[in-house]
Amino acid sequence: MSELSGxxxxxxxWVLMGITIIMALIFYTGKVVPGTExxxxxxxxxxxxxxxxxxxxxxxxxxxxxxxxxINFIKNPxxxxxxxxxxxxxxxxxxxxxxxxxxxxxxxxxxDGKDNIPGTLKFVDTTLFTAYILSILAFLSIVGSSVxxxxxx
Numbered sequence: 001m002s003e004l005s006g007x008x009x010x011x012x013x014w015v016l017m018g019i020t021i022i023m024a025l026i027f028y029t030g031k032v033v034p035g036t037e038x039x040x041x042x043x044x045x046x047x048x049x050x051x052x053x054x055x056x057x058x059x060x061x062x063x064x065x066x067x068x069x070x071i072n073f074i075k076n077p078x079x080x081x082x083x084x085x086x087x088x089x090x091x092x093x094x095x096x097x098x099x100x101x102x103x104x105x106x107x108x109x110x111x112d113g114k115d116n117i118p119g120t121l122k123f124v125d126t127t128l129f130t131a132y133i134l135s136i137l138a139f140l141s142i143v144g145s146s147v148x149x150x151x152x153x
Contacts (some may be wrong), residue, residue: 023050035080041110093125093133101125 026046033043044050073080102125103118 020053020057023053029048037077037112093137097129098122098126100129 023046026051027044031045035046036042069083073083101122103122105118105121106116108116
């Protein structure tokens with residue numbers, strides 16, 4: 001990567017971080033939806049915009065990762081084995097999370113919205129279980145790395 005493109009990338013990342021911080025500040029300190037003030041279900045007015053921003057960042061990151069993975073695979077086919085194993089590992093983790101997920105409709109007082117349906121609940125549960133599994137694997141890899149360094153000395 002050239003020095004100029006590195007600087008441009010760094011500027012873009014700082015701008016995206018700044019936008020995210022500003023939106024988070026507005027989310028936590030801004031106005032709330034009328035009728036929810038002072039209740040247990042107080043909802044910031046910027047919630048939809050904040051979620052949309054998070055979705056945009058997620059899909060942009062996913063798209064960029066996929067594109068550069070494909071480019072790297074084309075440039076280095078021998079290194080493609082690692083990529084394929086990583087993708088298979090990701091699929092296995094998501095499949096395990098999907099099998100653990102529950103789609104039982106929740107009994108939620110004060111909520112009559114349209115998102116309490118089996119499909120949405122299964123998707124959210126799968127996402128949460130995937131995050132839990134990846135967090136546990138990250139923790140175990142950190143601990144394993146530290147322990148293995150103790151035995152190498």
